Amino acid sequence: MTTFAELGVDQDIVDALAARGIIDAFPIQEQTIPLGLPGQDIIGQAKTGTGKTFGFGIPVVQRLGLNPEPGVKALIVVPTRELAVQVYEDMDMLTSNRSTSVVAIYGGKAYEGQIDQLKAGAQIVVGTPGRLIDLNNQRLLDLSNAAEVVLDEADKMLDLGFLADIEKIFQKVPAVRHTQLFSATMPGPIVTLARRFMSNPIHMRANDPDEGLTQANIRHLVYRAHALDKDEVIARILQAEGRGKTVVFTRTKRAAQKLVDELGDRGFNAAAVHGDMSQEARERSMAAFKAGKRDVLIATDVAARGIDVNDVTHVINHTIPDDEKTYLHRAGRTGRAGRTGIAVTFVDWDDLHKWALINRALEFGQPEPVETYSSSPHLYEDLDIPAGTKGRIVTAPKAQKSDAPKRDGGGKGEGEPRRRRRRGSGSDAGSGSTDAPTRTEDAPREGDGSGTHDGGGKEHHDGKPAPRRRRRRRGPRGPREGAAGTA
The missing domain is CATH 3.40.50.300 (P-loop containing nucleotide triphosphate hydrolases)
Incomplete structure (x- = not known):
């Protein structure tokens, strides 16, 4: 040197x-x-x-x-x-x-x-x-x-x-x-x-004398994968032994955002860089990835030339690139500065013709990608994924619901919180004897029997007809005075 x-x-x-x-x-x-x-x-x-x-x-x-x-x-x-x-x-x-x-x-x-x-x-x-x-x-x-x-x-x-x-x-x-x-x-x-x-x-x-069209220090793996299983396969690859920073390339901006949301839900520390993000947001994502605060970056090809990070161990092509030049630039994000790397490419059934062209141009010698699913044994062997690995690493228990009195701001003994007393008027206010004991435990607003109904007639004990109160809130609809007292 x-x-x-x-x-x-x-x-x-x-x-x-x-x-x-x-x-x-x-x-x-x-x-x-x-x-x-x-x-x-x-x-x-x-x-x-x-x-x-x-x-x-x-x-x-x-x-x-x-x-x-x-x-x-x-x-x-x-x-x-x-x-x-x-x-x-x-x-x-x-x-x-x-x-x-x-x-x-x-x-x-x-x-x-x-x-x-x-x-x-x-x-x-x-x-x-x-x-x-x-x-x-x-x-x-x-x-x-x-x-x-x-x-x-x-x-x-x-x-x-x-x-x-x-x-x-x-x-x-x-x-x-x-x-x-x-x-x-x-x-x-x-x-x-x-x-x-x-x-x-x-x-x-x-060029190194022993180097072909692709970098000799990058291992290329090509799988024919089902679109509905790709997220699960990627999530399991991200748990491979020795996996460091990883770049996942998608064809569209929407696919990139969808994947970063999915991986985040599965517990992975992922960031995105695509054209629908502001430049400031893109730079923040890139800076977090370079600093190691995020170890997975989902990107479209617009960002491929700017990802110059020496410790990227894996590149995953969520969707196959359009040509061999794009493939080389994507795969070139790993194996930088003399290090080794792994490039994984998923080929959809509809994109087999694209892979045929890339395979011929780069002389891979893999005309037929291996059909691969998230449970395929060769996937675990090829990428050194621990046996039994699933596509989710969230281990923290989900947030448990708190007790009703604490949630609603109660705390006055074991009775129902005061908020239950303020339910809507009208027929809801008199929903039967179930709520009556609760209201008697809380102090009534005025008079006796406020908010209760005797079950007969058209009026509450306070003498006010409930339907007319409801109609006044909604505003009058017409001159039908006789309909005011109907329940």
Whole structure:
């Protein structure tokens, strides 16, 4: 392994990395940092979770110098809000021993704080295309001096339809610049984009010799599961031996929220990240997951690129992704930074054709997923689930009902609480002899026999006809005076 100091990285950056326990460089970093430091345009390709952020981030920070002038000097464009937060945190750490300031620019957050940081002279901007273009159009973000430009997760930008926005951004930055493009996959349109906006780029691809299309340190399990049994299967997987932080991917926002509610009811400490949540709520969920306060995160694909947590042990695909690229990015949330991980995928009967395409593209050699239920013995064996495990871990007894007098605010001996005395008037007020003893124990409001009925005639003992009292509350319906005394 090569240390960052051996790659020519400045000592203050080496110290910032060492403070986080990061000493040795990953293969993609070994290849790109020596080229990026002198200003060579780079196309960096490596699987997710292999350290691409430091591969482009260290050259950007070092090339700006120890005390850069105020104003935007570097621009890092990312496809999603979650990834913007993640890259911002990494860049902020790299600049912790310098005067360089970093700001994250993305939607779903108030403009004011981001604008204030820009006005304060932030030199590095990490942002999503939409908000970047918006602030630039308002003349609040000046990109004319951004000589360092990075496109991170370029293939995801293509998938999300940001290609036109990227072209607009390149028209705003200087013609002479240092450009780096990083991506896990390199489809044709991305290569075309690189040729248009980069100057003689060197394509660096980092792969281990014994590694196939998927990461060798991730174990892939594929099951054909019934939709009504998936929640139970997931709940049992979450109780597997050695299970750490787990990410569950769903296809829709509604499915994500439904699953987090279901797992919470079963006793699991789960959080969600999906498009129906506010940006603040999404960030709170992500922060709680990273801090270990929540150990299960249910997410849609919008959050996949921003989940950079090294200790994720399991990824579960509640629904199969649409293609092999999405599968790789989902599975890449585990097995990060050299650790091992498990990726479990459920395939519905209607989605077998999707799995056939993914299986062929990634060369899994599993054309027929094993039919699996929550009680299947091979499920327990594959995932090391203790025998007898059920899909619920709530062990605390349900809240017991308190006694009626305490609940209703009573406490005057063993009699019924005073609230029973205030039941509705009319026929309900005289519901028979059952309530009469209770009312005699409580002090009557006025006179004798208040609220009782003798069972004969139309009147109470107080001389007031009950039906007329009821009709006065409802308001008169008409001139039927004779009907006032009917029971």
